[in-house]
Every structure is written in C-alpha cells, then in structure tokens.
Amino acid sequence: MTETKKSQWNSNFAFMMAMIGSAVGLGNIWRFPKVLYTNGGGSFMIPYIVSLFLLGISFVLVEYAVGYRFKRSLARILFTISKKLEPVAWFILFTVFLITTYYVCVVGWDLIYIFLSFTKAWGANPDVFFTQNVLHATESMTGLFTIVPTVLASVIAIWFITWFIIKRDLNEGIGAVSKVLIPLLCVIVVIIVAFSLTLPGASVGYSQIFTPDWSALTNLDVWLAAFGQIVFSLSLGMAIAMTYASYLPEGSKLVDNAMIVAFSNSGFEVFNSIGTFSILGFMAVTTAIPFNELVTSGSGLAFVVFPQVFNIMGDAAYVIGPLFFICILFAGITSIIALLEGFCYSISEKFLIERKKTATVVCIVGCLISAIFTTAAGSTILDIADAFLNNFALLFAVFLECIIFGWIYKFDNLIETLNEHSRIKVGKTWKVVIKYILPVCIAGLWLEGVLTTINNNNELSSTVMLILTAIVIIVPIILAKLPAINKDYYNVEN
Numbered sequence: 189m190t191e192t193k194k195s196q197w198n199s200n201f202a203f204m205m206a207m208i209g210s211a212v213g214l215g216n217i218w219r220f221p222k223v224l225y226t227n228g229g230g231s232f233m234i235p236y237i238v239s240l241f242l243l244g245i246s247f248v249l250v251e252y253a254v255g256y257r258f259k260r261s262l263a264r265i266l267f268t269i270s271k272k273l274e275p276v277a278w279f280i281l282f283t284v285f286l287i288t289t290y291y292v293c294v295v296g297w298d299l300i301y302i303f304l305s306f307t308k309a310w311g312a313n314p315d316v317f318f319t320q321n322v323l324h325a326t327e328s329m330t331g332l333f334t335i336v337p338t339v340l341a342s343v344i345a346i347w348f349i350t351w352f353i354i355k356r357d358l359n360e361g362i363g364a365v366s367k368v369l370i371p372l373l374c375v376i377v378v379i380i381v382a383f384s385l386t387l388p389g390a391s392v393g394y395s396q397i398f399t400p401d402w403s404a405l406t407n408l409d410v411w412l413a414a415f416g417q418i419v420f421s422l423s424l425g426m427a428i429a430m431t432y433a434s435y436l437p438e439g440s441k442l443v444d445n446a447m448i449v450a451f452s453n454s455g456f457e458v459f460n461s462i463g464t465f466s467i468l469g470f471m472a473v474t475t476a477i478p479f480n481e482l483v484t485s486g487s488g489l490a491f492v493v494f495p496q497v498f499n500i501m502g503d504a505a506y507v508i509g510p511l512f513f514i515c516i517l518f519a520g521i522t523s524i525i526a527l528l529e530g531f532c533y534s535i536s537e538k539f540l541i542e543r544k545k546t547a548t549v550v551c552i553v554g555c556l557i558s559a560i561f562t563t564a565a566g567s568t569i570l571d572i573a574d575a576f577l578n579n580f581a582l583l584f585a586v587f588l589e590c591i592i593f594g595w596i597y598k599f600d601n602l603i604e605t606l607n608e609h610s611r612i613k614v615g616k617t618w619k620v621v622i623k624y625i626l627p628v629c630i631a632g633l634w635l636e637g638v639l640t641t642i643n644n645n646n647e648l649s650s651t652v653m654l655i656l657t658a659i660v661i662i663v664p665i666i667l668a669k670l671p672a673i674n675k676d677y678y679n680v681e682n
C-alpha cells in the first residue's frame with residue numbers, strides 16, 4: 189500500500205481548514221466583485237444563493253460521499269465503477285493539473301507585488317508597469333523564446349513552497365499549513381475591510397452591492413453567471429473534495445461539514461467584496477473616474493486598479509498594500525496544494541510511488557510547464573489556456589461526474605453514505621438535482637462558453653486550444669493505459 193493511502197486527517201478542524209483553503213482562492217478575491225457588479229448588484233444574491241444551495245452544495249456532497257465511501261483516488265474509483273471510465277478520471281485530474289500550472293504563475297506575479305507594495309515601486313502608471321516592467325508582455329509568439337527572469341524566479345519560488353508543503357505527510361503538510369493560513373487570511377481580510385469602510389467615498393462603492401436591479405433576475409445569463417461563480421469558487425469537479433473526504437475517519441458528519449465549507453467560502457467572498465467595493469468607491473470619488481470603469485476582474489483588478497488606489501491612499505497603503513497581496517498569496521497557496529492533491533494521490537496509488545517522490549516529480553513537471561507562462565508571450569497564452577481549461581474542459585468534467593455518479597453508479601449508495609452520521613439528511617430532492625437539474629445547468633453554461641469563444645476567436649487562440657485539446661485527450665489515455673504497479677488497484681470491490 190502507498191503511504192498516501194493510509195493518510196487520515198488527525199482532526200476535523202484540519203480537514204475543514206484544508207477544504208476552505210481549497211475553495212477560497214483568486215476566484216473569491218478578484219472574480220466575484222465583477223460578476224456581482226455586472227449581474228445586477230444586490231439582486232444577484234438571489235440567483236447566487238439559489239445556485240449555492242441547489243447546485244453547489246449538492247455537487248460538493250456527491251464528491252464528499254464518493255471520496256468517503258471509496259477511500260481511494262479518483263483514478264481507482266472510476267476504474268472500480270467501470271474499467272472504461274479510468275481515462276475520464278485522468279482527463280479530470282490532468283485538466284486540473286494544467287490549470288494549476290498557470291494558477292501558480294498568477295500567484296507568482298502576486299509574490300512580486302508583495303515586494304513592490306512596500307515601496308509602491310509600480311510608480312505613477314501601474315498599468316504600463318504591469319504589462320511592460322513585470323510581464324514584458326508581447327502578443328507576438330516570438331515572445332515564447334524570451335523568458336522573463338523575475339517572473340520565472342517567483343514561479344519557481346511558488347512551486348518550491350508548494351513542493352515543501354505537499355511532500356510532507358497529510359497532517360504535517362496540507363493540514364498544518366491550512367490551519368495557520370486560513371485563520372490568518374480571515375484576520376487580514378477583516379483588517380482590510382474595516383479599514384476600507386473608513387475611506388471617504390466607501391459608501392458610494394458598497395451601496396452598489398446593496399442596490400438591487402430586479403430586472404436582472406429575468407435574464408438567463410445572470411443565472412448562468414451565478415452558477416458559473418459557484419462552480420469556480422467552490423472548486424467543483426476538480427476532485428478536491430473527493431480526495432480530501434477520502435482521508436476522513438469513520439463517523440464524520442459529511443453533510444454538516446459540506447455546509448460549513450460552502451457557507452464559509454461564500455461568506456468570505458461576499459464579505460471581501462464589501463472591502464473591494466469600498467476601495468473602488470474611494471477611488472471613484474477621489475479621482476472622478478466613473479465607478480463602472482474601475483470594476484474589472486482578474487489581474488487587471490489586482491495588479492493595475494489596486495496599485496492605482498494605493499497610489500492615492502497615502503501612507504496607509506504601505507500597510508494595506510502588502511496585506512492585500514499577502515492575502516492573495518495565502519488564498520492562492522492553499523488552493524494550489526488542493527488542486528494537486530487528487531492528481532498526486534492517483535499517481536501514487538496506481539504506480540505505488542511514495543508521497544514525497546510523487547510530489548517531487550509532479551512539481552518539477554509542473555514547474556517546467558509553468559515556464560511557458562513566464563515568457564514574454566506567457567500572459568497571452570495564459571488567458572487562452574484559462575478560457576479553454578476553465579470554460580470547456582472543467583465544465584465538461586463536472587458534467588461527466590454528474591453522469592457517472594448520478595446515472596452509472598448506484599446513486600442510492602451515496603445517499604446512504606451521507607446520511608449515516610450526519611444530522612442534516614439528504615434524499616430524493618438531492619437525487620433529482622444531481623441527475624437532471626445539474627447536468628442541464630452545466631450544459632447551458634458550457635454552451636454559453638462555447639458560443640462566446642467562437643465569437644471572440646482568432647487564429648492564435650484556435651491553435652492554442654487545438655493543441656490543448658489534443659494534450660488533454662492523449663495524456664489521460666496514456667496514463668490510463670499504463671499498467672498499475674499496485675496490484676490492489678485492480679481490486680474492484682467497494
């Protein structure tokens with residue numbers, strides 16, 4: 189047996205912190221505010237809460253039940269259900285691994301900004317500074333041959349930190365780090381939000397969240413946006429909850445745990461957005477730039493708009509600036525370690541490689557792939573990879589999981605597993621959601637993504653997406669075809 193397989197959380201708290209760490213990430217900090225703003229402000233909370241309960245929590249419960257029941261890696265779970273499904277598992281795991289390779293790069297940019305923020309070294313034009321001085325960005329593909337040394341160094345640093353955590357035993361690594369970083373993250377966010385509320389113009393910002401646009405509720409896109417945010421923010425379909433739940437001891441209260449994690453994650457993003465909007469309100473009032481021009485998402489919000497705000501904030505920015513970037517670092521690292529765990533566990537279980545060695549190989553390969561994103565053309569490729577992997581591949585993965593666990597596997601087993609020790613019980617409604625409602629919603633979201641991409645497509649993105657499609661099909665097939673070293677892997681009893 190592998191070392192990883194015997195792993196078990198030594199406390200429910202460690203498991204919860206790791207789960208919250210996996211969910212709270214860049215998506216909560218820089219994706220949510222824009223999604224909220226462009227989809228009706230206050231009224232968005234209705235589709236958001238409905239999506240959280242109906243779809244988000246329901247799907248997390250599937251992952252919990254499967255992981256807890258099988259106590260195996262995803263690759264072996266799908267092999268157990270049907271031999272033919274093993275490539276699907278590797279497809280999911282490998283897609284998540286590829287997502288991690290660029291996610292690490294973004295956290296690497298953030299690491300650079302922690303240092304810059306102590307002196308506001310981005311100067312008077314943070315937008316030019318970000319694209320030219322930090323990324324050295326070019327859209328031409330010849331940029332692929334120019335590595336940007338600072339970005340490469342910080343990406344290596346993030347991979348090193350990741351390796352240092354995941355190579356350890358579950359509790360000494362992921363458990364211990366999550367138990368420290370997640371409470372610290374909460375303290376930092378409380379400080380940032382409390383401070384931002386004292387800024388002149390804060391109310392101009394946060395009132396945007398509390399002013400509902402009820403007409404948005406009749407717009408299907410708003411509902412899809414809410415659902416999309418829940419999928420991304422709760423890290424659905426990435427085999428994280430499944431892997432973490434497989435390390436739970438007998439007698440764990442699965443449903444209760446899932447609820448706490450989902451509410452904490454959403455609570456975090458809603459609370460944090462009050463701070464973000466207050467800060468943007470301050471900027472709008474001070475500079476007379478219209479509020480809607482300030483609300484961006486992604487790297488534009490974190491590395492351009494926020495530095496612009498820190499420039500006009502005075503001395504307080506020397507404290508709030510570093511705290512903001514440290515917050516992204518902590519949220520990012522706890523997500524990265526979670527994103528890798530399912531892949532590492534599956535490799536280590538199938539090929540009987542001990543945890544430390546698996547972590548080393550995965551981190552080295554990951555770092556080599558990340559190097560592509562540290563070139564001058566890296567940020568252009570990163571955007572294309574992100575659109576493809578998140579909008580297509582990942583949603584497809586969630587869809588496949590619904591079909592496999594809702595239709596192919598005996599679903600009632602999962603109901604039995606969940607209700608065994610939990611105070612809150614699940615039943616027929618949950619079954620209907622997983623079998624019918626969820627797959628339809630995901631298909632809608634997926635189609636919307638396909639249509640948007642087709643409309644905005646150019647030659648470069650088509651080429652990159654085609655290459656990625658080939659990779660996410662070929663590599664999983666190879667991984668599935670390779671014979672298992674672990675003979676227990678072929679034992680299909682459950």
Ligand code: PHE
Nearest residue numbers: 211213214215216421423523
């Ligand atoms: N949920 C995390 C976040 O919001 C992790 C995640 C990473 C989700 C990458 C999707 C893709 O950042």
